Amino acid sequence: MTAAPAFPPLVEAYLADLERALASSDPRERSETLAAVREHAAESLALHGADDAGARRVLDELGPVDAIAAASTPAPTPAPSAVAPAPRTPAADVWLVVAAFASLTVFVVPVAAAAVVVWAVVRLRSGAGNRTLQRVALAVSVVSFVGALALYVSHLLAAG
Structure with a gap:
């Protein structure tokens, strides 16, 4: 050197x-x-x-x-941080809540409520979307599923 x-x-x-x-x-x-x-x-x-x-x-x-x-090149400047737009509620979460409330109206079909429970759990576990809507849908669909099962069990007990 x-x-x-x-x-x-x-x-x-x-x-x-x-x-x-x-x-x-x-x-x-x-x-x-x-x-x-x-x-x-x-x-x-x-x-x-x-x-x-x-x-x-x-x-x-x-x-x-x-x-x-x-004659020299100016130092690169960091890009200005753009203000991120407000997060939009994914359509899947809106439909999830709609399906949860629909399962309440057709709670005599526990399969519909069970499907919405599974869908809500999958959405919650993925970490994507609006967690509040997903929790609401899960709660409503669990209530619907439990109600449908209770109705089914009471029907079996009454018939037997």
């Missing part, structure tokens, strides 16, 4: 100004630009001398700091 060459104060000040001017540039491009400018300054100073005249010649060759900074 080679140590960075010592530059005359004029060149050091120029490099410090350049580093500040590139502060809002893409980090990768900033480091590449600074490395290239340092390399050019070192070669030019080695060729023309490290005195004040050589330093001024290097600065004339490089040009104004603002010109180099203006």
Whole structure:
């Protein structure tokens, strides 16, 4: 690993100004630009001398700091976080509640209530959708299923 060459104060000040001017540039491009400018300054100073005249010649060759900074790519900015729209109630959960209440009206058919219980449990376990609607549907369908079973058992006991 080679140590960075010592530059005359004029060149050091120029490099410090350049580093500040590139502060809002893409980090990768900033480091590449600074490395290239340092390399050019070192070669030019080695060729023309490290005195004040050589330093001024290097600065004339490089040009104004603002010109180099203006040619650099700005640092990428993170995309503004968009406000997420209000979550919509999935249609499946709405239909689940409708089916649960429908199973109450046809509670003489326990198969319908059982199907809605299974559907509600599957939706709840999936973690998707509106949990409140899913719980309401589960509760209503369980009541319907229990009512249908009670009616069925009472019918069997009355017939027997």
